[in-house]
Amino acid sequence: MDQKLEKQCRERAVELGNSGDPSVLPELLELTRSPAANVRRLAASAIGKLAGLVDASSAVSALVPMLRDAKPQVRQYAARALSAFGSSAKIALSDLRDMAISPVEMEYNNTGAKRAIGVIEEACRIAERQAVHCCQRCGVRLEHDEYVRSHKAFQRPFCNYCFDEVFIERRNFETKVELQKNIRANDGTWVQSEGERLICEALDKEQISYRYDERFRILDGYAIRPDFYLPEFDVYIEYWGMETADYKIGMLKKQQLYQQQGKRLISLYPADKSQMRATVLGKLQKYR
Structure with missing residues (x-):
């Protein structure tokens, strides 16, 4: 990219991020696809600044692929921006966890990813406490501790009764798999x-x-x-x-x-x- 054009795009990304105007999101999304890493980095930062104003789904969908950008600073700014979207960025947790433990990732990105995970997970916990959950099997409304227990174990909502049934089924499945390992x-x-x-x-x-x-x-x-x-x-x-x-x-x-x-x-x-x-x-x- 021409240096003059890149400078203009960088300045535009900063301007849009400080605008407080949700209508600028489409332009920022376009800037995230810039061939210049510094433009992509600043576009990600700008989107994060507009969290709570712009459509979270569109913003998060654009930021998640940036966690796999070739440039480490772009990944850094994408992780930071995603944390601003709280529970709406839940879909980014898998990639953030990979970034946090990747041995080939920059150390500051390992740290930044862990920080973003903490923020998003806490936001998810708050949202979960406020949400109504029903058992996936029998449909009864769950108490919060039932939901936490089943989600931690199975990533699925089960009441205590169904939890025990699922646990036994899973245990039997695990045993079956282990018995099949005979080579x-x-x-x-x-x-x-x-x-x-x-x-x-x-x-x-x-x-x-x-x-x-x-x-x-x-x-x-x-x-x-x-x-x-x-x-x-x-x-x-x-x-x-x-x-x-x-x-x-x-x-x-x-x-x-x-x-x-x-x-x-x-x-x-x-x-x-x-x-x-x-x-x-x-x-x-x-x-x-």
Whole structure:
């Protein structure tokens, strides 16, 4: 971008942010797409200054992708701006949590993301205490402590009676999954399929650390269990090893969740088994 034009855009972003006029949001949204990082940074800051005046949904939807901007200062200002929208920025929590713990992120962004998470989560807690929640199973109105308990455990609202039923069902499911892990990879990891064993051994041979089948990430309100997570690259690997109709429906839904949340996903299939190591490394190459 021409330096003179960039300077004008920077000054315009600051002016709009100080205007207190909600009608300027479309122009600021356009500035967030500027090729100049300093313009994007100041546009994000300006949107944050207008929190409470502009349409929160439109503003947050523009700010969330900026958490993945190539420039660290743009990510910094986007996180700060999102915190100004409080509970309306709840959809940003997943990306902010990733930013907070990412080993490749700038330290000041790790800190800023943690600060934004604290502000947004507190705003969400206040909103939740004021909201009316009903059990997802039986429909009864929940007491606040029932909602907090079930949401913490399942990210879903259940009354105490239904909570116990769901807990038992989940425990039985977890046990079933563990019993299905009867194939041992060379590094000692027990997995559920031959394809997963080959993935383990490909990663181990390249000395790439991974977490297998851990229920630790939240996507759009869902607690998911990615087959593999590579913290060094912030990449998820899913091995889609079945052909049933129900399985494929679940696969497409999960792939859509990854895409909607901007997660880095590598999909692998039974057809990849004969060249699993080369396939894994080839698909991982673009994230190195």
